Amino acid sequence: MVSNFARVLTRSAIVATAVIASATAVYAMRVSPMVVEMTTTGSDSTARVEVQNLNTTSLPFETRITRVDFAADGTTTETPADADFVVFPPQGILPQGARQVVRLQWVGGADIPASRAYYLSVNQLPTAAEPGQGNGGQVQLVYHMKALIVVSPPGAQPNVEVSAAKAVDFQPPAAKQGDPLPPKVPGVEITLKNTGRRHALMAQLRWVLEGTGTDGKALRLLVSSEELSRAIGSGYVPAAGGVRTYQLAVVSAFGPGPIKVKFLR
Known part of the structure; x- marks a missing residue:
């Protein structure tokens, strides 16, 4: 998780x-x-x-x-x-x-x-x-x-693809304005592109992240819609070629290799 x-x-x-x-x-x-x-x-x-x-x-x-x-x-x-x-x-x-x-x-x-x-x-x-x-x-x-x-427009549908996904050091925000920033934690950065005529609200789905951990072993993480809502709000991706890049904090760090992202309802 x-x-x-x-x-x-x-x-x-x-x-x-x-x-x-x-x-x-x-x-x-x-x-x-x-x-x-x-x-x-x-x-x-x-x-x-x-x-x-x-x-x-x-x-x-x-x-x-x-x-x-x-x-x-x-x-x-x-x-x-x-x-x-x-x-x-x-x-x-x-x-x-x-x-x-x-x-x-x-x-x-x-x-x-x-x-x-x-x-x-x-x-x-x-x-x-x-x-x-x-x-x-x-x-x-x-x-x-x-x-x-x-x-x-009536009948329009989204078509969202993952343009890029990589491991990053994620910076959590301060607890309140003026507080020092907490230490960085493992994270991922994912860029989404929507070529459909309808927008997408990606936080309504579950995301599956698959890759290799820093120990060289296979790593698979499931991100629930509730967790996504807390992290990225609605996960809005505009239609007609719209691009959004989101960063998420994860409990286990991915290594430098490729990360696959799947979307489940």
Whole structure:
């Protein structure tokens, strides 16, 4: 089995922005699901995302849609794309503990050649100071959460192949910001290419890694979908020639020889 995976946020991003304000309230929210698959036509051309207020005060929010393109290393480029969807409600105020279903309707056209990826951003809005709180320079945390929305043409299928796989020294992240990095551990680096018209969510599968260990003996590791989700998020690979490179920590080190990767449902 594989253990000690680093948690990597690929299917969603959570950003806490400190805003200097005189309000003392700190808000928190939840957005689910964090990955939504849609089609350009039919019943799946609509979707629902739920926003929940987890704090003890009201939560004002607004939504934005951006088109997102992924580089092989997971870095993203976003461009505004609100015109590709009808979102209702586009904004709102949630009382303490309340939930709001945000509905999405695809209106970007039925004939797109391959899957497209978007972010639905749910942005908490800063609030004004309440009477009697004074004008002190206090910090209000404003949360921005993103759900990955992927829209595909009907009938499209992925076609994912392994372009490269090799042993690496994997660097686990620090436990929290500012902490020193822990020692490196054995890992693998795997590059995937998708020539199909539909995106792939590779964390929904099980990965089998086969090669030779550092002792020269055959080594076979099975990576569960749960472990992959913790390590690489959804394992999103774009369609139409999209490439993604993922690194995983493994419990036993592979040697310098070739590593074969198989995918099981």
